Amino acid sequence: QVHVEESGGGLVRPGGSLTLSCEASGITFSTYLMKWYRQAPEKERELVASISGTGRSTNYADSVKGRFTISRDNAKNTVYLRMDSLRPEDTAVYYCNAYYYAVYDGGEKESDYWGQGTQVTVSS
Secondary structure (H helix, E strand, O other), X not given: OOEEEEEOOEEEOOOOOEEEEEEEEOOOHHHOEEEEEEEOOOOOOEEEEEEOXXXXXXXXXXXXXXXXXXXXXXXXXXXXXXXXXXXXXXXXXXXXXXXXXXXXXXXXXXXXXXXXXXXXEEOO
């Protein structure tokens, strides 16, 4: 059974920092692309950052480049999102996503798992 769980959310003042964690179980973690999304009230869910299975490749939304850092520890089946210089507009529910896609002879396999989300509120 696959389980994805985020932790580390909370209330932080503008300019502050927070680190989110996401642990996934029931999957071969190192083969999954891991992503962080966020959804603010009355807004679409947006991709914040992603990291390849090896951790060598990362991508960020323009709105968080230079402020957020995604990393992973495959030995712990955990991905992190370090958030610095937080702004009120970073307030959202942050979701962890584990995504796998592969093409084999005669077929393909796709797996997509989500956590329940963790609230991040940036306010003075």
